[in-house]
Amino acid sequence: MFGLIKRWKALEAKGIMGINRRNADFVLKYNKRHLYPIVDDKIITKERAIEAGIQVPEMYGIISTEKEIEKLDSIIGERNDFVIKPAQGAGGDGILVIADRFEGNYKTVSGRIISRDEIEYQLSSILTGLYSLGGHRDRALIEYRVTPDPIFKSISYEGVPDIRIIVLMGYPVMAMLRLPTRQSNGKANLHQGAIGVGVDLATGSTLRGTWLNRKIAKHPDTANAVDGVQLPFWDGFMKLAAGCYELCGLGYIGVDMVLDQDKGPLILELNARPGLNIQIANDCGLVGRTQAVEAHLESLRAKGIEETPEQRVKFAQSLFGHVPQREI
Numbered sequence: 001m002f003g004l005i006k007r008w009k010a011l012e013a014k015g016i017m018g019i020n021r022r023n024a025d026f027v028l029k030y031n032k033r034h035l036y037p038i039v040d041d042k043i044i045t046k047e048r049a050i051e052a053g054i055q056v057p058e059m060y061g062i063i064s065t066e067k068e069i070e071k072l073d074s075i076i077g078e079r080n081d082f083v084i085k086p087a088q089g090a091g092g093d094g095i096l097v098i099a100d101r102f103e104g105n106y107k108t109v110s111g112r113i114i115s116r117d118e119i120e121y122q123l124s125s126i127l128t129g130l131y132s133l134g135g136h137r138d139r140a141l142i143e144y145r146v147t148p149d150p151i152f153k154s155i156s157y158e159g160v161p162d163i164r165i166i167v168l169m170g171y172p173v174m175a176m177l178r179l180p181t182r183q184s185n186g187k188a189n190l191h192q193g194a195i196g197v198g199v200d201l202a203t204g205s206t207l208r209g210t211w212l213n214r215k216i217a218k219h220p221d222t223a224n225a226v227d228g229v230q231l232p233f234w235d236g237f238m239k240l241a242a243g244c245y246e247l248c249g250l251g252y253i254g255v256d257m258v259l260d261q262d263k264g265p266l267i268l269e270l271n272a273r274p275g276l277n278i279q280i281a282n283d284c285g286l287v288g289r290t291q292a293v294e295a296h297l298e299s300l301r302a303k304g305i306e307e308t309p310e311q312r313v314k315f316a317q318s319l320f321g322h323v324p325q326r327e328i
């Protein structure tokens with residue numbers, strides 16, 4: 001605990017953003033309430049993304065009522081792998097990643113055998129709102145299972161790593177690669193036990209990481225170094241994230257993306273209240289960067305200029321490249 005406080009204190013000196021500041025100066029200020037459903041419901045996000053020509057994992061079907069649970073077989077068809085998730089879930093809860101069939105049952109990525117009854121139970125838990133924000137009724141979404149690009153093999157354990165970029169008014173400000181661990185059950189959410197690794201915005205090269213609030217340099221399951229890995233398609237990820245401002249209209253978001261081995265970069269979801277641990281992973285606070293974007297926007301406004309996603313990416317990459325901190 002003491003180590004953690006010390007770390008946050010050290011980061012504070014680097015302009016760390018705390019939860020109160022995030023809520024008051026960013027979430028409340030830049031995110032209009034009536035736009036929340038676009039990001040809080042993954043089915044609506046998907047529909048919006050498709051309209052905007054942005055690639056997402058294909059949706060196989062939606063289950064909205066108990067009666068519709070019987071549609072599951074026809075939704076899955078002959079497929080052996082798929083993902084079931086609550087449309088309004090968060091933090092990786094309630095997500096079932098099925099990797100294969102096994103003698104009339106199903107198998108998760110971590111090898112757990114799941115019966116048909118368990119799947120139905122999971123679906124009905126989702127519908128009753130067990131995983132939804134605010135606990136109200138929800139829908140279950142069944143979608144394509146992403147197979148991560150082989151680049152992640154050495155630095156990840158099962159499951160799908162994702163790339164989170166924080167975007168302020170269409171400007172990427174900080175990025176993190178999240179790697180599943182044995183503990184996180186194939187999911188890349190930090191509070192499920194995944195690792196957060198900082199990413200240099202300018203180059204897409206990985207920095208060091210954080211795991212369960214500790215600083216780490218190696219993946220605990222594979223023992224491989226997590227830093228110095230060049231993420232492919234980096235400029236593509238940056239442009240995809242920047243373009244999500246036009247997609248949803250929210251000014252302060254966390255964009256979650258994955259790299260599928262066949263389909264390339266895909267948007268997984270958008271978050272209206274992105275977490276703050278990304279600052280630990282990057283060993284850098286958000287405040288200096290958000291101030292730079294706000295000052296830039298101010299000067300553009302005075303000139304009556306609005307920048308395109310490409311220009312916004314360029315701005316971010318020229319300013320927010322990682323400058324190695326000297327070890328003290």
Ligand SMILES: Nc1ncnc2c1ncn2[C@@H]1O[C@H](COP(=O)(O)OP(=O)(O)O)[C@@H](O)[C@H]1O
Nearest residue numbers: 083089090091092093144145146160162187188
């Ligand atoms: N279609 C998918 N294929 C494989 N893994 C997935 C898929 N969707 C989600 N996951 C895994 O679950 C994690 C959480 O999914 P996400 O859609 O971001 O929901 P949440 O809002 O709960 O974070 C992802 O980071 C990824 O590791």
Ligand SMILES: [Mg+2]
Nearest residue numbers: 091092256269
């Ligand atoms: Mg997520």
